[in-house]
Amino acid sequence: MNKENLNLNYSQQTDGLLYPLIQISSQAEADQQPLGKYGRMSLNYLRNHHPHRLMSLKMQGNLMKKMHQIDQEANERMQQLTDQLLRLQPIPQTEDTLERTRHLNQIKSTAEELVLNEIILRPR
Structure with a gap:
């Protein structure tokens, strides 16, 4: 299969390989920004206890945006x-x-x- 059939954009790295430019959410900024401690904890909680909600957020393109909001709320x-x-x-x-x-x-x-208990372990 060659890359033209997939309709994806690729970037070539220093190792000479092509890597697909894939976004998790509908907002590239949210995907590029590193997720903090509480955002990662919330993501793991969703993955382990609410996989359907996780899939729903992924499909809507709001997963990373929601995880960043939770991280910010938890830090505050x-x-x-x-x-x-x-x-x-x-x-x-x-x-x-x-x-x-x-x-x-x-x-x-x-x-x-x-x-x-208030923020991370509460499904959204």
Whole structure:
């Protein structure tokens, strides 16, 4: 089969091979932008628990756009929760760096658990 039969555009790489230029969504910018931690987590959750919803988003061309929205929403919520928890439980005023780090890690862990339950593990 040659490339003319497929109606695809190709790019030639330095290794001399032709690679098809394929888009996952209807927006090339969303496909080119790397997906963050929470977007990848949401994508894996959809893939493992809601494959029909994943396929629907792919077919509509909205998969990557939705994953980027979820990633952004989760990062914003993570920041809000971390700030709120730090106001409720400020970092201890001590010379012990490990104690301060432990406290901050505990707050981030709590905020991330909330973000996972509120945003990531909710099918859209």
